[in-house]
């Protein structure tokens with residue numbers, strides 16, 4: 001890695017589109033971070049993108065360079081890590097290229113479009129011993145520190161129910177990233193992932209870890225292109241806890257999060273986008289409202305997290321672990337299965353979807369009951385160690401156990 005604790009952390013960027021501007025803006029404003037090299041398929045576009053971040057002379061930051069040659073980015077020794085912001089369908093290929101070049105990766109959500117591919121890229125990160133993190137920026141918004149304290153402190157009592165929404169209206173365009181199945185469009189991958197990630201986070205704070213759902217029930221509206229235009233889903237967890245969410249491209253919503261407990265309710269306004277305010281309403285008491293503004297545009301939290309982890313030599317972030325990413329991908333696979341949404345690049349693959357019940361082995365050639373206890377640790381018949389059967393928790397293979405040979409076509 002180029003930088004040490006005392007030098008500037010230099011980012012490379014793949015996919016200079018809309019959201020990459022937010023990332024670049026935060027990097028530009030963060031002391032000790034800079035954008036070094038922008039890769040785009042179109043050189044003029046990459047140049048125009050890079051030119052936006054050359055204005056700050058006083059910061060001492062050098063102007064970002066630009067290229068239309070991916071290999072030039074991968075080979076550049078001054079680049080400490082690469083941020084990927086291409087359409088969903090292109091993430092896997094870009095991640096694989098970066099990891100193979102030993103470049104740490106922060107990749108936009110969803111890490112990849114489906115679980116089987118997620119397992120392959122995580123396996124590659126572990127094989128190469130290179131950092132890989134899904135960029136779920138909302139997890140690092142300062143307001144969630146407050147919510148975390150309330151949940152860990154058991155302030156609302158036993159959590160019983162979670163409700164959230166993430167919707168906006170996007171005019172139908174079959175070629176757009178949102179509606180095009182070839183680009184892995186659809187509302188659950190684009191928006192619902194925030195509701196699902198937040199569900200997982202809330203239960204981790206309240207219970208210590210997020211149990212595997214006992215069942216998932218999804219319904220939705222399918223766009224003419226075959227992707228999910230709107231989804232309503234409920235995840236039922238042990239102990240009667242349920243998480244309901246709605247996401248979609250054809251509706252307005254408050255985009256808030258509500259966590260119900262036996263003694264009160266926590267609400268976060270605009271929780272899945274720019275949440276800065278949370279309210280604690282306890283039975284018989286006045287509502288307590290707390291505000292925590294973002295420092296820059298909200299992306300700074302995930303950027304600092306990635307930088308800290310990379311400098312510490314980690315290959316995953318404890319805040320968004322590989323297991324978290326894989327579990328969420330499994331939930332999204334199941335929701336899409338129930339809605340009949342299948343991407344063109346999934347056709348011909350063996351059926352990898354499995355019931356939402358605790359399912360230790362996701363290899364297509366293994367059955368869900370294929371765990372046996374070996375020396376106190378669970379071991380799948382495919383030979384991969386997992387967690388104890390019946391533990392009621394997410395029991396994915398440790399992805400590092402999957403062989404690099406499993407990294408095939410993306």
Ligand SMILES: NC(=O)c1ccc[n+]([C@@H]2O[C@H](COP(=O)([O-])OP(=O)(O)OC[C@H]3O[C@@H](n4cnc5c(N)ncnc54)[C@H](OP(=O)(O)O)[C@@H]3O)[C@@H](O)[C@H]2O)c1
Nearest residue numbers: 015016017018019020040041042085086087088090108109
């Ligand atoms: N964190 C958030 O709040 C947030 C918000 C919106 C989107 N996102 C995520 O960010 C990613 C990008 O979304 P976006 O809205 O920024 O998309 P976008 O504006 O369409 O930008 C994507 C960029 O990827 C490049 N690209 C590479 N292969 C491509 C292909 N086959 N088709 C089209 N573009 C391709 C394009 O740059 P070149 O043509 O120069 O290569 C394009 O500018 C997605 O993963 C999305 O889910 C995150």
